[in-house]
Amino acid sequence: MRRKLDPTDRRILNALQSFGRLSIVDLAERVHLTKTPCSERVKRLEREGVIMGYSATLNxxxxxxxxxxxxxxxxxxxxxxxxxxxxxxxxxxxxxxxxxxxxxxxxxxxxxxxxxxxxxxxxxxxxxxxxxxxxxxxxxxxxxxxxxxxxxxxxx
Missing domain, CATH: 3.30.70.920 (Lrp/AsnC effector binding domain/regulation of amino acid metabolism (RAM) domain)
Structure with a gap:
């Protein structure tokens, strides 16, 4: 069963889509979390396949x-x-x-x-x-x- 994304998950995903190179510290600050819970959420979102990967956008x-x-x-x-x-x-x-x-x-x-x-x-x-x-x-x-x-x- 797919886990429902909460508002914090959504803020993390929006931030990573816009700024994929954010450090966990910067990401945590943007989404109003401390470093450890933010890192754990990102790892969970990766593990669950919500985040499929990271890439650079070329001109x-x-x-x-x-x-x-x-x-x-x-x-x-x-x-x-x-x-x-x-x-x-x-x-x-x-x-x-x-x-x-x-x-x-x-x-x-x-x-x-x-x-x-x-x-x-x-x-x-x-x-x-x-x-x-x-x-x-x-x-x-x-x-x-x-x-x-x-x-x-x-x-x-």
Whole structure:
């Protein structure tokens, strides 16, 4: 049974999402706890899988990976084995940042980040289009990222 998050857990999670490099001392101060109880809560949240990991957010332009495409994928068949084969194969392509199975006119939506259009064209032709059961793709160039976040704001 999943433990319900109390207001202190929520404050800890919000602070860590915004400032992932906070020391336990700084975090405890922000959420109005002493160091030991704060540390114990963070360890519990990690152990229970609420906190899945920590990472740095990179500036895509500074690492020359600022070309973004959205790709809609239609599969030739959607049997359980075809979906599982596609799911496993798509996870092996690092340029695919997000893969969403969709209920609608296509089966999957991908967010793909590459160096430029040539890199994308190569990736589409040699990798994405060759994935198991792929019948058709439609690609859309992202002109500007207006909002992008992984943060889940927790209220209460």
């Amino acid at each position: 895509p332009a500074e690492v020359e990976m600022d070309h973004v495409m959205i790709v809609h994928v239609n599969l030739a068949k959607t049997s359980e084995s075809a979906l599982e084969d596609f799911n496993q194969a798509i996870k092996q392509i690092p340029e695919v940042q997000t893969c969403l199975m969709i209920a609608g006119p296509f089966d999957y939506m991908l967010k793909v980040r590459t160096r430029d259009i040539s890199h994308f064209r190569e990736l589409l032709g040699e990798r994405i289009s060759q994935l198991p059961a792929v019948m058709q793709t439609h690609s859309y160039a992202v002109m500007e990222t207006v909002k992008e976040t992984a943060m889940i704001e927790l209220r209460g």
